Amino acid sequence: MEKDFEPNILVFACNWCSYAGMDLAGTSRLQYPHNLKVIRVMCSGRINPVHILEAFANGADGVLVTGCHPGDCHYISGNYKTRRRIMLLERLLEQFGVEKERLRLEWVSASEGERFANIAKEFVEQIRKLGPNRIAEKLRKEVAVV
């Protein structure tokens, strides 16, 4: 494990369930690691694979996508689309040479503050073990932009 490595983790959270769940973790004063940078989106279905590829190409060590539990999506089926996308994206990332463990999809409801805090801890530990994502660095070196 690399010394002094603090994982840089991007979290996408849907407005209706997961973001509220995170908020609950906060208001319940549950501790979770500070490594997460949260972006709120209206629905997990809004998350374009481009966002995730850009995150990895720009140095994110991990990306956590969260959404409503199956059956609970505010827009009925956005989370199913997300699930299909993420599963295919995992495969694509592997092909690109990004460990698929750097991407994780979790369902977090508005009442699951504690569950969110636990997922956050676990994911940060998992990324810590994987070590830094070196692709951003290599990308910059390899291709001088005109």
Added chain:
Amino acid sequence: MSKPKLAIIPGANCAGCDYSLLDLGEKIIDVLIATEIAYWPTAADLKLEDLEKLPDGSIDIVLFEGAVNNDETEEMAKLARKKAKNLIAFGACACFGGIPGLANVASRDSILQKAYIKSLSTVNQQGIVPYKITKVDGGELTVPELLETVKSLDQVVKVDYYLPGCPPPLKLTADALVAALSGKLPPKGTVFGSMKSVCDDCKRIRENKRITEIKRYHQIVPDAEKCLLEQGIVCMGPATRGGCDAICPTVNIPCRGCMGPTSESRDQGARMLSALSSVIGLEGEAGVSDEDVRKLVLQIKDPLGTFYRYTLPKSIMRRVWGVRE
């Protein structure tokens, strides 16, 4: 008044783009009458020195054809930029890296090893792998050295216009030539093509059907009227810039994406991944396990090679990171 100068400068190409110019038919004579050919190795007997001798910025239209894959094509790209008033990336390879750009799935060394040593059909008793300088009996030979990563033209020099396609559709080539020769070029950075996707040009009937099975092209005889994607064949139409009149789906062949990403997206593969994730799916998904969803989507055996067939170097990731032997 002197005629406008035209040059076609090759990079890592197959010359298919030049050949496509012959499809202009008799109109090619008009082009030849209206221009002075400054350099075009496939068709004109001019030497590299002739090109080098011309003043910088003196060639009105330079079509650069092919990707940049070694130190020689890199030099050609720089020379093209220097001599060009208007530099047009001509074809999918120059625009996005194209088929030669698929070399970015492997390291340079593994490619050389495969081509010169490991492939079954190779007989190479001395085990010579041609790097920049190779020692042979009686001296040294030099060949252009492969770059580690294949690039699109605009990853090496500034490009004024893009004319995508493999090869570019004749209509678009003609539009570009007419615009350039009549001094009516659109704003710099324009991509010749449509602002919409191939699907918008495609006449096949879409029923917003979900698919549960991906089929390889040889496994079915597709219905001639219906959308190929909705029949389970991976058709890149939704993720691909229009302008080709959807010629492939029109003749029952799925689009492979040679026009590159649509005007709204910078990563063709990501767009296709989204589009495909929207059409593929099982009934009653709430009860379906992650494993079953994974099995469903992993029917797509090679997402990278399928979604980025023409655009890997121009994709967000640009190449495969980590060695694949």
